[in-house]
Amino acid sequence: MPAFEDSTNHHAYLCRFSGATLLLALCLATFSYITDPYGIFSHTGGDSSFSRLKITNNMRLHKPYALEHMRAEHIVIGSSRAASLPPTREGSTGYNAALPGIWMRELRLMVEHAQAINPLRSALIALDYSMFRQENAGQTRDGFAAQRLRNSMYSRSDTFANWKQRGRDHFTSLLSVDSLIESVRSSFDDMSSNTVYMSDGTWFYLPEKDTKWLYSFVNKRRSREFLDESGILNFEEFDKLLSFLQANQIETVFLISPFHGSVMTSVESAGKWEDYLTWQRRVVEAVSGYDAPFRVAGIESNPGIILEPIGIERPFFTDGMHFSQEAGKSISECIMTKKCTDQVDVHFLEPRNVHKYLNDIDALMRAYPDSNPGDFAALQRWLLSLKE
Numbered sequence: 001m002p003a004f005e006d007s008t009n010h011h012a013y014l015c016r017f018s019g020a021t022l023l024l025a026l027c028l029a030t031f032s033y034i035t036d037p038y039g040i041f042s043h044t045g046g047d048s049s050f051s052r053l054k055i056t057n058n059m060r061l062h063k064p065y066a067l068e069h070m071r072a073e074h075i076v077i078g079s080s081r082a083a084s085l086p087p088t089r090e091g092s093t094g095y096n097a098a099l100p101g102i103w104m105r106e107l108r109l110m111v112e113h114a115q116a117i118n119p120l121r122s123a124l125i126a127l128d129y130s131m132f133r134q135e136n137a138g139q140t141r142d143g144f145a146a147q148r149l150r151n152s153m154y155s156r157s158d159t160f161a162n163w164k165q166r167g168r169d170h171f172t173s174l175l176s177v178d179s180l181i182e183s184v185r186s187s188f189d190d191m192s193s194n195t196v197y198m199s200d201g202t203w204f205y206l207p208e209k210d211t212k213w214l215y216s217f218v219n220k221r222r223s224r225e226f227l228d229e230s231g232i233l234n235f236e237e238f239d240k241l242l243s244f245l246q247a248n249q250i251e252t253v254f255l256i257s258p259f260h261g262s263v264m265t266s267v268e269s270a271g272k273w274e275d276y277l278t279w280q281r282r283v284v285e286a287v288s289g290y291d292a293p294f295r296v297a298g299i300e301s302n303p304g305i306i307l308e309p310i311g312i313e314r315p316f317f318t319d320g321m322h323f324s325q326e327a328g329k330s331i332s333e334c335i336m337t338k339k340c341t342d343q344v345d346v347h348f349l350e351p352r353n354v355h356k357y358l359n360d361i362d363a364l365m366r367a368y369p370d371s372n373p374g375d376f377a378a379l380q381r382w383l384l385s386l387k388e
Helices: 003-035 056-070 104-117 156-175 177-188 211-228 236-247 261-269 273-288 325-337 354-371 373-385
Strands: 074-077 094-096 122-127 195-197 203-205 251-256 294-298 347-349
Touching: 003 156, 056 094, 056 104, 056 156, 074 104, 104 122, 104 236, 122 325, 156 177, 211 261, 211 373, 236 273, 236 294, 251 273, 251 325, 261 273, 261 354, 261 373, 273 294, 273 354, 347 354, 354 373
Parallel strands: 074 094, 074 122, 122 251, 251 294
Antiparallel strands: 195 203, 294 347
């Protein structure tokens, strides 16, 4: 056969191969776009649930785009402890932008992102001690890309970095192997995740372990963290957040996320109880220093929450630090509409009343062993196992 015929056949084969590859890529991209495994192309605003989707491990990819779709005027944000707080406020569209294990820099950038998309009227920000640790100051977790977020103060280079990051995100969602796997799971496996993820950004877990196991895990983990950390707090990122909220006159409630009595006792056994109380006092003092529509809410002085027995039906805590779906609703209603219950009552804290509030918390922590002797005995066994 002449050489030119071999060349022609080879060229035709390459064309057919390239065409088939392109068609396959187009089909995969279309499938991933329709299933939208990371929820970055569309976001419904009704009561539909994304429980089939394994979004939980990809929230730092999903939620910035979800905020853009929702164009929220009211946001709830914090760590996974804020996950069950519904973002409802009368007359405002809302979204729960909480991220698992969020650090203060991430929180601040997410608030700025929401404001750049659509001016915020209000925010409910759930604070954790871990956000203020010196070890985490100015840091972001894996999967969080600041370039992904909008910012009203963009420079040209920032804009280019933003579009570059978004190009990567779209490629990941449409053509990566991971997106294909998640697309298949979301289409055919309703039980692919034990997390129920709602379209308003709230989520909650369907526990695979018994309650005592969950409390054991959380208490041991918190004890290790408080034992290992330096006790030095850093408020630099928090001050930046407060300045931004003040400049934009965003009405904000800062919720000091409560611990169950067992976790309080674990903090005390780690020798960091006074640090924990001092942190709350410093939060109140920092917020009160701004002439802005800010309030600090505390619910940790409620005996019905702190002294709750482990393993009861319809509990407030699921594991000692995360709230049940019903508890999240109660907290939000109490803070936003003042419809409180006997179990959940909110105290709005200022420098003049924070001392009494912290004394009440201290008294509850010290009352926990006598109030729940069986649970306290189990807690001692859990903490003793850390030393073995």
